[in-house]
Amino acid sequence: MPESVFLTDDGDGPTPLLFGRVLDGKGGGRPIDWTEALDWKPGAPGEVLWVHLDRTRPGVSELLQSELAIPRTTAELLVSHDTRPRAFREGDTLVATLRGINSNPGAQPEDMVSMQLWSDGKRVISLRRNPLQTPRDTLALIDGGTGPGDAGALVTSLIEHMIMRMNRSIVDMNDHIDALEEADGGDTAERVLEEIAIIRRNCLGLQRHMGPQHEALESIARDAPEWFEEHDRREITETIERLRRYLDDINISKESAMVMQDELRARALARSNRTNYLLTIVAAVFLPLSFVTGLLGINVGGMPGVASDHAFWIVVGLCLGVFAVQLFLFWKWKWL
CATH class of the missing domain: 1.20.5 (Single alpha-helices involved in coiled-coils or other helix-helix interfaces)
Structure with missing residues (x-):
């Protein structure tokens, strides 16, 4: 079967496979097709299978149960629409649901996309519903010969790239806030307030999903199976700290947006009060004059x-x- 079928991420191929690689343990990997992936067995020490699947394809849950002996409840979780971040250990396997920034055209940062992970130390299965850029980042490293060498490093790489993409959205939001603060008087307060409201919704959306993700990563660092090595746990711990900093940055962005929103509303209220005051003075001036002229x-x-x-x-x-x-x-x- 042509390899190109498995190198697209549009979900239009004849199988659930979006792409697959067999890691050689040295940072590189070779492509693998769907038929070979179903019957794969390690051919050399250190080899790890990674397949990235479209979970919306029919029969994916049954395939996970029949080919990988994944319990039914776990298989249904991997393909379900319940995408709240979580992670847990099931025997010698690691199961996780994570959420990342939606980088697809026209998407807002808070419109996050999910990725499910399953690994037993020899095989790593990642699943998605909507196109996700995070697996492509790790895939590029593997094809360049500088990628992860084992299952734990692969899981860590996927999580790191997912969290790192948050930083770009946070920086963009902060730049947008700075631009709004420096905007000249030609910008109407209504437009600025509308954009600030969008920024606040984005911050709340990121917080709503990143809070549970923080707990999921802590669960991985604490309860991952033995094949998840000590250096992988350290990497996850560093990623948790990075995520905590990002959450702090989101809080700062939200507070900055609230301060700007309050300031704009205070200015608008002051202008309105000034206008009402001037109108009151004018009315007070002309009321006696109107009475005299009206009487005469x-x-x-x-x-x-x-x-x-x-x-x-x-x-x-x-x-x-x-x-x-x-x-x-x-x-x-x-x-x-």
Whole structure:
């Protein structure tokens, strides 16, 4: 069967296999097709099989149970839509569900994608539903001869690349916040507030998934089988610390967004209060003047000054006098 069938990650091939490699224990690996993967046995010391599968294909759960003797509940977990991060040891095997940043076009950072892992120390099976870039990062290292040499290092590499991709999204969010802070007055407050709300939703989405992932990684470092060597546990511990720093960065980004949001709302409220204050002053100025002119404008008999040529200027002078008294009182009361 042509090798190219197993080098695409579009899930359109005739089998669940997206790609497969047999690790040689020295950082490299050779491609393997689906038929060979089903009957694979270690041909040399240190060889490890890695297959990356599309879990949405029919019969994947049954295949895991029949070919790998994976318990039914575990097989169903590996192909289920329950993608909350978790990890546990089952005998001499490691089972994990992890979530990573969705780097697909048009996706938001909080739209995370999941990857399921199963390994018995000789075989590593990774499964996904939507395209995920993390396995491709590790695959490139293997094809370049600088990849992991055993199952524990392979699992560690997959987890490290998944967590490292978080940093890019966090840096992008921080850059976006900095750009919003430095934006000129031409940007409307409504648009900036909308973008800040998006950033806060992204932060909350990342926190919602990364919190359980932190616990899953701690479970791997604590309870992984014996084939997960000590240096692999140290690498996982470092990854946990990196994830903790990323979570702290997410908190800082969220707090920065909240501070900016509060500041913009305070500015908008201050502008609104200033406008209302000016309108109130104008109304207070013209209310007595409107009363005087309205009183003199009633159409009834006996209005004084109707026959006088100087009555108009007298009224104007009266209004100016009232206006001057108002300005003095407003100044004295510190309204102006």
